Amino acid sequence: MRYATALCVLVFAAACGGGSEKATTAPANQPAPAPQIPLANLPKIEPAAILDRIKVLASDEYEGRAPGTKGEELTVQYLENELKKLGLKPGNTDGTFIQKVPLVGITAAPAKPLTITKDGSKQVIKWRDEMVAWTKHVADSASIEDSDLIFAGYGVEAPEFNWDDFKGVDVKGKTIIVLVNDPAVPDPSDPQKLDPKTFGGDAMTYYGRWTYKFEEGARKGAAGILVVHETGPAGYPFSVVQGNLSEKFDLVTPDKNMGRAAIEGWVTLDAARKILKMAGQDFDALKKQAATRDFKPVPLGLKASLAIRNTLRTIDSRNVVAKLEGSDPDHKDEFIVYSAHWDHFGIGAPVKGDKIYNGAADNASGVSTVLEIARAFTQVKPAPRRSILFLLVTAEEQGLLGSQYYSVTPIYPLEKTLANINLDGLNQWGRTSDLVLVGLGASELDDYVKAAAAEQNRTIKPDAEPEKGFYYRSDHFNFAKQGVPALDPDTGTEFVGKPPTYGKQKRDEYTNNDYHAPSDEVKPDWDLTGAADDADLFFAVGYRVANADKFPEWRPGNEFKAKRDGMLKK
Numbered sequence: 001m002r003y004a005t006a007l008c009v010l011v012f013a014a015a016c017g018g019g020s021e022k023a024t025t026a027p028a029n030q031p032a033p034a035p036q037i038p039l040a041n042l043p044k045i046e047p048a049a050i051l052d053r054i055k056v057l058a059s060d061e062y063e064g065r066a067p068g069t070k071g072e073e074l075t076v077q078y079l080e081n082e083l084k085k086l087g088l089k090p091g092n093t094d095g096t097f098i099q100k101v102p103l104v105g106i107t108a109a110p111a112k113p114l115t116i117t118k119d120g121s122k123q124v125i126k127w128r129d130e131m132v133a134w135t136k137h138v139a140d141s142a143s144i145e146d147s148d149l150i151f152a153g154y155g156v157e158a159p160e161f162n163w164d165d166f167k168g169v170d171v172k173g174k175t176i177i178v179l180v181n182d183p184a185v186p187d188p189s190d191p192q193k194l195d196p197k198t199f200g201g202d203a204m205t206y207y208g209r210w211t212y213k214f215e216e217g218a219r220k221g222a223a224g225i226l227v228v229h230e231t232g233p234a235g236y237p238f239s240v241v242q243g244n245l246s247e248k249f250d251l252v253t254p255d256k257n258m259g260r261a262a263i264e265g266w267v268t269l270d271a272a273r274k275i276l277k278m279a280g281q282d283f284d285a286l287k288k289q290a291a292t293r294d295f296k297p298v299p300l301g302l303k304a305s306l307a308i309r310n311t312l313r314t315i316d317s318r319n320v321v322a323k324l325e326g327s328d329p330d331h332k333d334e335f336i337v338y339s340a341h342w343d344h345f346g347i348g349a350p351v352k353g354d355k356i357y358n359g360a361a362d363n364a365s366g367v368s369t370v371l372e373i374a375r376a377f378t379q380v381k382p383a384p385r386r387s388i389l390f391l392l393v394t395a396e397e398q399g400l401l402g403s404q405y406y407s408v409t410p411i412y413p414l415e416k417t418l419a420n421i422n423l424d425g426l427n428q429w430g431r432t433s434d435l436v437l438v439g440l441g442a443s444e445l446d447d448y449v450k451a452a453a454a455e456q457n458r459t460i461k462p463d464a465e466p467e468k469g470f471y472y473r474s475d476h477f478n479f480a481k482q483g484v485p486a487l488d489p490d491t492g493t494e495f496v497g498k499p500p501t502y503g504k505q506k507r508d509e510y511t512n513n514d515y516h517a518p519s520d521e522v523k524p525d526w527d528l529t530g531a532a533d534d535a536d537l538f539f540a541v542g543y544r545v546a547n548a549d550k551f552p553e554w555r556p557g558n559e560f561k562a563k564r565d566g567m568l569k570k
């Protein structure tokens with residue numbers, strides 16, 4: 001019955017939920033609406049097929065799939081073979097299934113400590129205890145020397161919230177001190193709470209993430225960027241920040257990351273207080289000012305110097321990429337991208353005698369599901385109007401690097417990429433009557449998800465902990481950041497035929513025992529029927545976006561909307 005799909009298109013198009021009355025009013029660059037097949041008539045995802053491929057990828061033979069190891073060789077070969085067997089085309093325009101991803105491992109050590117001076121007096125801020133810093137420059141060393149220090153509030157420029165901490169002040173070559181998290185703007189009707197209309201209230205926006213602070217500082221041309229660490233707002237202690245002093249991987253960009261600030265780092269709250277005091281300023285007073293739109297950068301009259309020495313190691317890793325060509329000659333150069341990271345931690349410290357970090361749930365399950373969705377796409381005739389890209393990325397566990405590489409060096413233009421659907425960690429515990437969508441409310445893609453879920457008699461729920469900023473922590477985020485609407489599905493929480501506490505219990509078990517541990521392996525009690533339901537849903541979503549009469553958009557107020565609108569105007 002699976003093959004009823006083609007019949008549906010050819011014979012019963014109107015009854016299949018289509019309708020062509022809008023055809024004449026569609027803009028010239030948009031296809032007319034396609035007949036949309038009901039989810040029940042689309043090819044079905046097979047739970048057993050998902051499990052079979054997970055078993056291969058998560059086997060000990062694949063050694064935990066670390067980038068740059070034998071595990072990568074086996075994984076990349078396997079994925080390429082599977083994609084070829086499905087009859088898909090090479091995803092790269094050079095005729096291969098590979099996008100090379102150059103990675104560099106950087107270990108920073110201090111060559112000269114952070115020294116703050118003011119008219120002859122000086123203060124040394126202790127490396128590791130009071131501050132940590134690194135450079136993303138792919139170079140043996142980096143430094144700032146007598147660089148003017150400026151307090152730049154939260155270091156945010158957010159047009160959609162009419163917010164600009166820089167106010168045109170030139171910070172080129174200077175060193176900025178910025179606060180972590182979103183600007184803490186009080187709710188005018190209840191000052192004890194955060195204003196839900198500005199920076200999402202309690203929910204974190206990307207402007208709150210520390211990665212944003214370094215990116216924005218670099219865009220403004222700062223030579224040094226120091227984020228003030230506060231345990232509460234950051235959500236983790238300074239010891240986590242100190243972890244940056246071990247080897248960190250990054251992409252080798254064409255400019256060898258020279259577009260980044262020379263120095264990126266954190267200072268403890270106490271160190272920040274000391275530095276500001278030296279300038280005759282008070283941290284708490286400045287922080288209060290920084291939570292207002294009127295805030296202007298404060299030149300501190302101090303100079304900062306610091307030098308770093310790097311140890312470098314390069315690795316050539318790979319994204320695996322395949323394409324299903326769209327059936328509409330006018331629109332086959334437009335894409336929907338499915339992604340999942342193939343990498344995991346490889347061989348590491350043994351736990352209970354096991355040293356292979358198999359990564360069965362994280363993320364053999366996502367990769368295997370994308371392959372199953374790819375198979376389903378090959379069975380829909382005719383193919384959707386737009387093309388579908390299946391992108392299996394490397395180095396997610398090292399900081400979303402494979403997807404970042406694709407997003408800044410895309411094979412197909414991002415202004416012609418309608419959506420990204422990323423799968424990371426599928427449900428292993430059976431059917432659910434709901435589905436959690438992290439970042440629910442961000443874009444019109446939600447409408448597709450809700451419609452498909454309704455056809456499965458399921459409901460969509462938002463992420464229960466939006467203040468933790470989960471939306472910014474998986475591969476889809478790199479697409480979002482570049483303006484492409486992106487979906488970040490999580491598993492459902494209400495398991496069919498199970499007590500209400502079952503979902504939380506299973507999830508806690510996974511988090512406490514198996515997450516990023518050698519025991520993330522295929523378990524005898526795995527039930528992938530729920531994962532297959534989710535895959536059916538996201539297959540339908542991608543298929544429908546690929547046939548839609550318009551590009552999905554970010555909702556007003558979303559932090560990525562301005563970028564997307566600018567990109568589509570060109």
Ligand SMILES: [Zn+2]
Nearest residue numbers: 362363397516
């Ligand atoms: Zn992981």
